[in-house]
Every structure is written in C-alpha cells, then in structure tokens.
Amino acid sequence: MSIDVRGVGKRYGDFVALDDINVSLPTGQLTALLGPSGGGKSTLLRIIAGLETADTGTVDIEGVDATRLPPQKRNVGFVFQHYAVFKHMTVAKNVAFGLEIRKRPKAEVKAKVAELLELVHLSQFAHRLPSQLSGGQRQRLALARALAVEPSVLLLDEPFGALDAKVRKELRDWLRRLHDEVHVTTVFVTHDQEEALEVADEIVVINEGRIEQIGSPDELYDEPANDFVMGFLGAVTRLGPLALRPHDIEVAVEPGVVGSTPGVVQRALRVGFEVRLTVDVEGQEEPVLVVLSRTHARALDLELGSRVWLSPTTGATTVPVLGVPREAVVSA
Amino acid sequence: MTDTLVTPPGPAPTRGRPSGTAKSSGGLFRLTPTSGLGLGVALVWFSVLVLLPLAAVVGAAAEGGFGRFWDTLTDAQTFAALRLTVVEALLVTLVNAVVGTVVAWVLVRDQFPGKRVLDVVIDIPFALPTIVAGLVLLSLWGPESPVGVNIVNTRQGIFLALLFVTLPFVVRTVQPVLLELDADVEEAAASLGASRLTTFRRVILPSLVPAIAAGSSLGFARAISEFGSLVLISGNTPYETEVASLKILKFLEGDNQAGAAAVAVLLLIVAVLTIVVLDILSRRVARRG
Numbered sequence: 001m002s003i004d005v006r007g008v009g010k011r012y013g014d015f016v017a018l019d020d021i022n023v024s025l026p027t028g029q030l031t032a033l034l035g036p037s038g039g040g041k042s043t044l045l046r047i048i049a050g051l052e053t054a055d056t057g058t059v060d061i062e063g064v065d066a067t068r069l070p071p072q073k074r075n076v077g078f079v080f081q082h083y084a085v086f087k088h089m090t091v092a093k094n095v096a097f098g099l100e101i102r103k104r105p106k107a108e109v110k111a112k113v114a115e116l117l118e119l120v121h122l123s124q125f126a127h128r129l130p131s132q133l134s135g136g137q138r139q140r141l142a143l144a145r146a147l148a149v150e151p152s153v154l155l156l157d158e159p160f161g162a163l164d165a166k167v168r169k170e171l172r173d174w175l176r177r178l179h180d181e182v183h184v185t186t187v188f189v190t191h192d193q194e195e196a197l198e199v200a201d202e203i204v205v206i207n208e209g210r211i212e213q214i215g216s217p218d219e220l221y222d223e224p225a226n227d228f229v230m231g232f233l234g235a236v237t238r239l240g241p242l243a244l245r246p247h248d249i250e251v252a253v254e255p256g257v258v259g260s261t262p263g264v265v266q267r268a269l270r271v272g273f274e275v276r277l278t279v280d281v282e283g284q285e286e287p288v289l290v291v292l293s294r295t296h297a298r299a300l301d302l303e304l305g306s307r308v309w310l311s312p313t314t315g316a317t318t319v320p321v322l323g324v325p326r327e328a329v330v331s332a
Numbered sequence: 333m334t335d336t337l338v339t340p341p342g343p344a345p346t347r348g349r350p351s352g353t354a355k356s357s358g359g360l361f362r363l364t365p366t367s368g369l370g371l372g373v374a375l376v377w378f379s380v381l382v383l384l385p386l387a388a389v390v391g392a393a394a395e396g397g398f399g400r401f402w403d404t405l406t407d408a409q410t411f412a413a414l415r416l417t418v419v420e421a422l423l424v425t426l427v428n429a430v431v432g433t434v435v436a437w438v439l440v441r442d443q444f445p446g447k448r449v450l451d452v453v454i455d456i457p458f459a460l461p462t463i464v465a466g467l468v469l470l471s472l473w474g475p476e477s478p479v480g481v482n483i484v485n486t487r488q489g490i491f492l493a494l495l496f497v498t499l500p501f502v503v504r505t506v507q508p509v510l511l512e513l514d515a516d517v518e519e520a521a522a523s524l525g526a527s528r529l530t531t532f533r534r535v536i537l538p539s540l541v542p543a544i545a546a547g548s549s550l551g552f553a554r555a556i557s558e559f560g561s562l563v564l565i566s567g568n569t570p571y572e573t574e575v576a577s578l579k580i581l582k583f584l585e586g587d588n589q590a591g592a593a594a595v596a597v598l599l600l601i602v603a604v605l606t607i608v609v610l611d612i613l614s615r616r617v618a619r620r621g
Binding site: 070072076078080082086097 | 514517519523524
C-alpha cells in the first residue's frame with residue numbers, strides 16, 4: 001500500500017470536516033476522491049500532503065509513518081486548483097525549483113527539466129514567464145514541477161477546476177495517459193463525477209466527512225452502496241419504491257409488462273440525441289424522469305398527454321427509496 | 333493533444349510592480365478628442381505645479397554660471413551638509429527596508445490583540461505635521477528627557493528623527509502586496525521541499541522586492557528633504573549636524589538665492605537617481621528569483 005490512512009479525523013470548531021476516515025491506496029494507482037464541495041475530500045488530501053494536520057489517526061506513505069512529518073519531508077507532489085506557480089520565475093526555473101533545493105548538480109537539473117517539459121509539452125515555452133501561459137499550460141507546468149522531485153505520491157486538488165470545459169476535457173485525457181506513462185501513485189480530488197468515472201482506477205466517494213463507498217468506476221455506477229452514491233454519480237429518478245436512473249426505464253404505449261406503472265407524459269424536452277420525458281404517475285407526488293434516445297422516442301410516437309406504461313429495464317441499477325421523502329413530511 | 337496555447341493580448345498584468353512596461357498600441361499619437369483633452373489638462377496641471385517651478389530652480393542655480401554652482405557645492409561646509417543628508421538618508425532607508433518589511437509581515441500574517449490599533453498607529457508619523465514630530469521626539473529625547481537621554485544636536489538625533497518620519501512608507505507599500513500573496517504558492521514550495529527560510533528568500537521576497545523598493549524610494553526622498561522635525565532636533569551645527577534642507581534655509585537667510593538653488597538642484601538629482609536605481613534594482617531581483 002502506498003498510502004494508508006487510518007482513523008483520521010479533523011474538526012474546525014464545531015464543524016466535522018473528517019470523521020474516522022480509513023482508506024488504503026495501492027501503489028501505482030490513479031484514485032479519485034469524489035464528493036460534493038465541503039464534503040472533506042480536499043481536507044483529506046491536504047492531510048496526506050502534510051499541509052493540514054489531522055486531529056486523530058495516522059497517515060502512512062510508502063510504509064513510513066508520516067503523521068508527524070512536515071510537508072517538506074513527505075516527498076509528495078502537490079498540484080493546486082489555481083496552479084500556484086512561481087510567477088517571477090521562468091517555466092524552466094519553476095520546474096527546477098525542487099531539484100535546486102535538493103542541491104542536485106546543474107547538468108542533472110538541466111536534463112531533468114528538459115525531460116519533464118517534454119513530457120508536459122512545454123519545451124518551447126521554457127524561457128517564458130507563467131503569466132505568458134494559458135491556464136491549461138500553467139497547470140501542466142505545475143504538474144511538471146511536482147513530478148520533478150520524483151515524489152512517491154502525486155496529489156492533485158481539483159486540478160482542472162479553474163479551466164474551461166474544453167481544456168478540462170483535454171487535460172483529463174492527458175492526465176490519464178500521463179499516468180499510464182509515469183505510473184506514480186496519484187490521488188486527485190474532484191466534484192465532477194464524469195471526471196472521476198473517466199480518469200480514475202478507483203473512486204472514493206466522500207460526503208459530510210465520511211466515506212460513502214470505495215470501488216472501481218463500474219462498481220460504483222452499477223452497484224451504488226446507497227442512494228447518495230447513486231445520486232452523485234448520475235441522474236436519479238423515482239419509480240414507485242425504487243430509485244433508478246432515468247435511462248433505465250422502459251417506456252411502453254400499452255400495458256404489456258406485468259407490474260408496469262401507468263402515467264401521462266407532461267413534458268418532452270429534446271436535448272441533442274436524447275429526449276427527456278417528465279411523466280406524471282398516479283400515487284406518486286413527484287413526476288418520473290425518463291430519458292430515451294431520439295429514435296426510440298420517435299418510434300413510440302409520443303406527444304404531450306400520451307398515456308405510457310413505465311417499468312425498470314432488465315438489469316437496471318436500482319436502490320430502494322428509504323423512508324418518506326423529506327418534502328412530504330414537511331407538507332403533511 | 334491539441335495545444336491549449338492562448339497568446340494573452342498584450343503584457344499580462346504584473347502585480348505590485350511599478351508599471352512602465354506598457355506599450356503604446358495602434359501607432360503614434362492617435363488620441364480620441366476626450367483623451368486628448370485629458371492629456372492636455374494633465375500636462376498643463378503637471379507643468380504649472382511641477383515642471384515650471386523645477387525649471388525655475390534649475391535656472392536660478394545656473395544664473396551664476398557653472399563655476400559658481402560648482403563652488404557652492406564644493407564649499408566644505410555645504411559639502412559636509414550634503415554628505416550628512418545623503419548618508420543619513422541611505423542608512424535610514426536601509427533600516428526601513430528591513431524593519432518596515434518585518435512590521436508589514438507581522439501586521440498581515442500574525443494575529444494578536446491590538447493588531448488593529450497598531451495598524452492605525454503606524455500612520456501617525458505620516459499624519460503628524462513634521463514640526464510636531466520634532467516636538468514629540470524632543471519631549472522624550474530632549475534636554476528635559478524623562479529617561480535622561482539627550483539626542484539634540486547629535487547625528488543620532490537626526491537619524492532617529494528621520495526614522496520616525498519615514499517609518500510608514502515601506503510598511504504601507506509592502507502590506508497590500510503581502511495580503512495579495514497566495515498561500516498555496518508557499519504550500520507548493522513547502523511540498524517541493526523548501527524550508528520556511530528558502531521559501532521566504534526565493535518565493536516571497538522576490539514578490540515583495542518591488543514594493544520594498546517603491547517604499548524605500550519614497551522614504552529616501554522624504555529623508556533627504558526632511559525639514560520640520562530636524563529644525564528642532566539637529567541643532568544645525570556646521571560640519572556636524574547641519575543637513576541640506578537647513579543649509580538651504582541658511583543660504584536664503586543670507587540672501588544667497590543661487591546657493592540655495594544649487595543645493596536644491598543637487599538634492600533633486602540625488603532623489604531622481606535613487607528612484608531610478610532602486611527601480612532598476614527591484615526589477616532585476618524580482619526577475620531573478
């Protein structure tokens with residue numbers, strides 16, 4: 001195990017940021033800490049890096065108890081959301097920083113910097129200042145700088161959060177490929193489930209200071225441990241006693257399937273290749289959301305007010321709805 | 333991957349650095365009527381208030397010819413006064429650069445009771461009429477000093493008075509820059525293995541140097557021109573504690589306009605040179621890291 005977190009807790013006054021966190025991250029893996037803002041995932045990452053201290057528990061990095069070590073001694077690379085590049089240094093100087101501090105010979109530093117700039121595609125910008133780079137380039141610079149000291153783990157805190165959607169997607173793919181090349185144990189924090197599902201080998205879902213589930217992207221998506229994980233990883237709707245994904249609902253225009261639920265189409269919205277239906281169902285206050293492909297919707301010849309029968313598709317991921325929804329309690 | 337290079341239009345904003353890198357865009361002298369008017373007003377204002385009087389002083393100094401100008405400045409007593417002024421001002425500037433940065437650091441980074449009060453008190457030497465500053469110093473360090481230390485008519489007295497009136501400059505220029513510094517840059521340096529000291533020297537200080545230089549130039553300019561507080565403290569003994577501003581007064585009282593103007597022009601030259609040198613220096617340091 002490369003990183004071993006045991007019983008870590010952290011409070012800020014009355015606010016519990018982390019509550020008895022236990023997680024082990026194997027060497028060479030790309031792990032995502034996924035969860036809503038304020039859920040504690042960044043705090044956990046910063047505790048692993050030594051930028052925050054845990055109130056309780058221990059952190060082992062590569063078998064060494066790092067709980068009391070300052071960040072300087074942990075040999076971790078850290079990448080920040082807002083790049084945190086050294087503005088007064090050139091790109092090459094930024095990357096060389098960690099090596100120069102370690103008093104490596106000049107020739108070695110030079111070779112290593114050239115190699116890393118090649119890796120992050122910034123070779124031609126070596127002598128520029130960070131202010132002359134775009135956001136995506138600055139983040140790649142930050143990554144090269146962190147990798148220069150050959151860290152035993154690489155930690156990224158919302159690394160693509162400050163970038164626009166297109167660049168974010170590019171960098172995401174690039175990070176995945178970089179990781180396949182460099183193989184350093186990597187942990188990154190994100191609140192974007194698509195990012196986590198696409199890039200990570202393993203996802204740790206954190207909410208309100210607790211771990212909700214740990215698993216591969218497929219496991220999490222197909223077998224969510226609870227309705228929070230299910231809801232966080234994608235759209236969820238309710239059909240009778242079940243919570244399920246809108247695309248996992250079969251729509252029929254005749255009452256064919258046993259146990260199917262009748263309803264009336266209230267709204268049909270076409271977004272790109274899909275059609276989103278809002279269906280009113282008897283005995284259920286909130287309407288059911290259904291997503292169909294455009295061709296499928298056309299084949300069914302649906303329009304507003306059509307009567308439809310809904311049932312979960314075979315093999316649909318479902319989670320029983322727990323208790324009564326909060327709104328219902330309030331209104332009662 | 334497709335490259336995400338976006339060439340930023342024009343020079344990127346550099347925080348806390350004196351500007352001067354702005355390039356004119358779109359050819360020479362293409363002004364809209366409003367900007368033309370604005371420029372006109374600014375130039376007239378600046379000329380009437382600053383340029384014309386400066387030119388007049390230079391003219392007055394040149395009246396007796398270069399020989400007279402030179403003789404005035406090389407006169408032993410005048411030269412001693414000028415040297416004292418510049419040396420004391422340089423020393424004071426040096427002390428201020430260090431202490432002012434430390435004070436700014438404490439005010440920004442540390443939490444302690446009375447912080448807000450201290451933050452206000454810093455400005456008192458700046459807000460006080462300088463003659464009052466002289467009086468304040470005199471009441472503690474004067475002939476009737478309650479602590480028994482009399483600095484009147486000593487060079488230490490001049491040094492102290494100059495320190496007093498120039499204290500806020502570096503503090504007030506460095507403070508906002510320190511406030512703006514991102515904490516994560518320091519954390520990045522720490523995770524790369526840099527000690528607190530290395531982080532300060534290689535990451536924080538280069539960002540502060542332009543501000544320190546700007547504050548120091550202001551402080552230096554104030555120090556070589558200081559008059560009010562020194563009238564009471566310095567004692568004005570020729571060769572010993574006579575400073576340039578008081579020397580100018582003496583020339584004027586002796587009806588020697590040209591002499592006064594000569595000293596004034598020299599002070600002007602020293603001030604301009606210092607500001608330019610500090611600016612160049614700060615750019616170098618800020619760049620090198």
